[in-house]
Amino acid sequence: MPRRRPAGRNPDELDHESADEQIDIHDAPDPATATPEQARKYNNRSVERVVSMLNVLQESPEPMSLVEIHRSIRMAKATAFRYLWTLEKHRYVERDGDGRYRLGLGFVGMQSRDLEVLQDRARPWLERVRDETGETTNLGVLDGTAVRYVEVAESPRTVRMVSVRGSRDPLYCTALGKAIAAQLPAGQVAELLEQVDLKPRTGNTITSTDRFLAELDAVRRQGYAVDDGENEEDGRCVAVAILGTRLPAALSVSAPSSRFTMDDIPAVAARLGEIAGHLAGEPSGHRTDRAGG
Amino acid sequence: MPRRRPAGRNPDELDHESADEQIDIHDAPDPATATPEQARKYNNRSVERVVSMLNVLQESPEPMSLVEIHRSIRMAKATAFRYLWTLEKHRYVERDGDGRYRLGLGFVGMQSRDLEVLQDRARPWLERVRDETGETTNLGVLDGTAVRYVEVAESPRTVRMVSVRGSRDPLYCTALGKAIAAQLPAGQVAELLEQVDLKPRTGNTITSTDRFLAELDAVRRQGYAVDDGENEEDGRCVAVAILGTRLPAALSVSAPSSRFTMDDIPAVAARLGEIAGHLAGEPSGHRTDRAGG
DNA sequence: AGCATCTGTTTCGATAAACAAAACGCCCTG
DNA sequence: CAGGGCGTTTTGTTTATCGAAACAGATGCT
Numbered sequence: 059m060p061r062r063r064p065a066g067r068n069p070d071e072l073d074h075e076s077a078d079e080q081i082d083i084h085d086a087p088d089p090a091t092a093t094p095e096q097a098r099k100y101n102n103r104s105v106e107r108v109v110s111m112l113n114v115l116q117e118s119p120e121p122m123s124l125v126e127i128h129r130s131i132r133m134a135k136a137t138a139f140r141y142l143w144t145l146e147k148h149r150y151v152e153r154d155g156d157g158r159y160r161l162g163l164g165f166v167g168m169q170s171r172d173l174e175v176l177q178d179r180a181r182p183w184l185e186r187v188r189d190e191t192g193e194t195t196n197l198g199v200l201d202g203t204a205v206r207y208v209e210v211a212e213s214p215r216t217v218r219m220v221s222v223r224g225s226r227d228p229l230y231c232t233a234l235g236k237a238i239a240a241q242l243p244a245g246q247v248a249e250l251l252e253q254v255d256l257k258p259r260t261g262n263t264i265t266s267t268d269r270f271l272a273e274l275d276a277v278r279r280q281g282y283a284v285d286d287g288e289n290e291e292d293g294r295c296v297a298v299a300i301l302g303t304r305l306p307a308a309l310s311v312s313a314p315s316s317r318f319t320m321d322d323i324p325a326v327a328a329r330l331g332e333i334a335g336h337l338a339g340e341p342s343g344h345r346t347d348r349a350g351g
Numbered sequence: 352m353p354r355r356r357p358a359g360r361n362p363d364e365l366d367h368e369s370a371d372e373q374i375d376i377h378d379a380p381d382p383a384t385a386t387p388e389q390a391r392k393y394n395n396r397s398v399e400r401v402v403s404m405l406n407v408l409q410e411s412p413e414p415m416s417l418v419e420i421h422r423s424i425r426m427a428k429a430t431a432f433r434y435l436w437t438l439e440k441h442r443y444v445e446r447d448g449d450g451r452y453r454l455g456l457g458f459v460g461m462q463s464r465d466l467e468v469l470q471d472r473a474r475p476w477l478e479r480v481r482d483e484t485g486e487t488t489n490l491g492v493l494d495g496t497a498v499r500y501v502e503v504a505e506s507p508r509t510v511r512m513v514s515v516r517g518s519r520d521p522l523y524c525t526a527l528g529k530a531i532a533a534q535l536p537a538g539q540v541a542e543l544l545e546q547v548d549l550k551p552r553t554g555n556t557i558t559s560t561d562r563f564l565a566e567l568d569a570v571r572r573q574g575y576a577v578d579d580g581e582n583e584e585d586g587r588c589v590a591v592a593i594l595g596t597r598l599p600a601a602l603s604v605s606a607p608s609s610r611f612t613m614d615d616i617p618a619v620a621a622r623l624g625e626i627a628g629h630l631a632g633e634p635s636g637h638r639t640d641r642a643g644g
Numbered sequence: 645a646g647c648a649t650c651t652g653t654t655t656c657g658a659t660a661a662a663c664a665a666a667a668c669g670c671c672c673t674g
Numbered sequence: 675c676a677g678g679g680c681g682t683t684t685t686g687t688t689t690a691t692c693g694a695a696a697c698a699g700a701t702g703c704t
Contacts, residue, residue: 105401108398108401134693135693136692143394145402163499165462166462168409170453202442395690426662429662430662646703648703652697655697658691660689662687664685664686665686667684667685672679674676
């Protein structure tokens with residue numbers, strides 16, 4: 059008989075609660091096959107709390123006090139204190155002059171190597187396209203059943219689409235997601251679709267599996283994917299997949315619908331296609347392997 | 352009024368130790384010398400293991416199997432399994448096709464905001480100087496008693512100085528470290544020096560506190576710091592501090608001594624100084640956060 | 645001043661996690 | 675087929691960790 063948590067078992071109980079977690083980006087914990095019941099089987103509270111703590115600090119624009127942290131993660135103050143003490147020792151968090159906590163320098167360089175290489179190569183192109191179009195330009199990769207924005211060049215305009223680097227959006231309602239999904243094996247797409255609920259985010263959101271699969275066909279035919287107000291009411295977005303890399307990734311430009319019309323899309327898509335070609339080909343540099351000296 | 356933080360203890364150094372590698376930046380917290388019990392007082396084993404696990408994965412150039420991990424961290428296999436399972440659920444690690452573990456995408460965007468801004472602004476300059484000089488160019492920040500390489504533009508030449516982004520070197524034997532230390536309040540320098548052991552890394556390493564303090568005077572006088580084979584036998588390095596930012600940071604160019612002579616240094620230092628000036632001033636772009644008030 | 649109240653720190657019985665050891669199925673290789 | 679790797683799962687026992695509550699040091703309020 060597995061014990062239940064006395065404090066209740068809402069999905070947001072342990073994870074810091076920002077409203078966006080309702081989006082159900084969560085997929086099955088994965089290790090090969092895991093039913094919802096097994097989901098908590100190997101869960102380790104300590105590990106989960108460390109993760110929550112770091113996430114909460116990441117999302118906070120300014121440093122947090124011990125009390126703020128312990129309240130937002132729902133752990134005893136003393137425990138949070140010990141956790142933070144240890145994290146500080148290892149430089150995962152640091153404290154400002156007032157003793158408040160923020161992320162430390164321990165994370166520098168901490169990401170998968172393939173991704174880092176892709177990011178480094180894509181960054182200048184994103185900025186170039188941002189400057190050419192004046193609109194926000196993104197690099198996204200598949201992360202579970204969602205797409206994660208790993209690099210963003212933001213539009214300078216006051217009315218603009220904002221993507222937060224490190225944040226995620228669902229696959230089924232974003233241009234990035236469609237562009238990526240269109241390049242995946244059919245079996246994998248089916249798996250992903252099983253795990254997500256095609257909730258309408260706007261009136262335009264695709265909410266049926268069949269329609270989504272048909273959309274992917276269209277994406278493959280025309281070579282680019284469009285999100286026409288399917289994720290954000292007044293946003294339009296076009297994306298092109300990056301092939302030839304081990305990561306399922308794509309580039310996109312997103313802008314307010316009012317100034318980014320369907321007529322504008324093909325030209326931008328073509329430009330993104332060029333760049334995806336550059337990123338797909340051979341590395342311009344040759345330092346893929348061993349980073350250790 | 353030194354600090355507003357109530358007199359508390361700081362968790363001092365103690366990096367994760369894989370049985371094999373001893374990357375000691377320093378072994379300051381000698382369990383014998385400074386209150387052995389205090390050092391372990393609030394240490395949380397779970398947290399420490401999470402950190403070690405992530406660090407081990409970060410340092411490994413290729414994915415690791417469960418057994419490799421549990422052996423290098425010295426924890427029970429079943430425990431490592433549970434940890435990794437939870438970390439995977441939260442996307443801090445992911446598994447490749449063979450089931451081996453590597454860092455996941457959960458870290459994207461996870462670093463302190465100030466640093467991220469500085470990195471973004473410095474990156475193009477680093478690449479420019481790298482192209483101008485043909486030598487490895489670095490951005491380093493103070494991290495505890497060491498300097499951490501947070502951004503690196505590597506020389507394309509086959510014989511070159513290699514810095515690994517995210518790695519650390521001691522303050523007292525690097526140009527970056529000296530440039531940074533020279534800008535710190537004397538009291539803070541004294542504190543740092545108490546915590547480190549000035550071990551000779553080469554025949555040129557400064558090993559006395561007095562000489563180091565005199566060196567900092569020289570750095571302040573001439574406006575740049577030099578490491579003349581003090582960290583690596585055949586490496587020479589020049590660095591200039593970045594002022595006007597909240598982070599203690601510096602830029603450097605490092606190269607093999609054979610082709611980077613003491614005569615070359617002033618010109619490179621001047622160039623670095625220009626760039627440090629650009630980075631020091633007002634942000635060229637927009638500030639997205641209200642972090643600064 | 646006095647009091648209230650907010651911090652971060654410390655303590656100690658209650659509790660959850662780790663340990664070791666083993667077994668499982670599973671894919672290799674010989 | 676036996677043998678040895680691996681990842682996954684289980685068990686009772688040992689051990690580290692948790693959490694409530696108390697502690698201490700700053701504020702701020704009247």
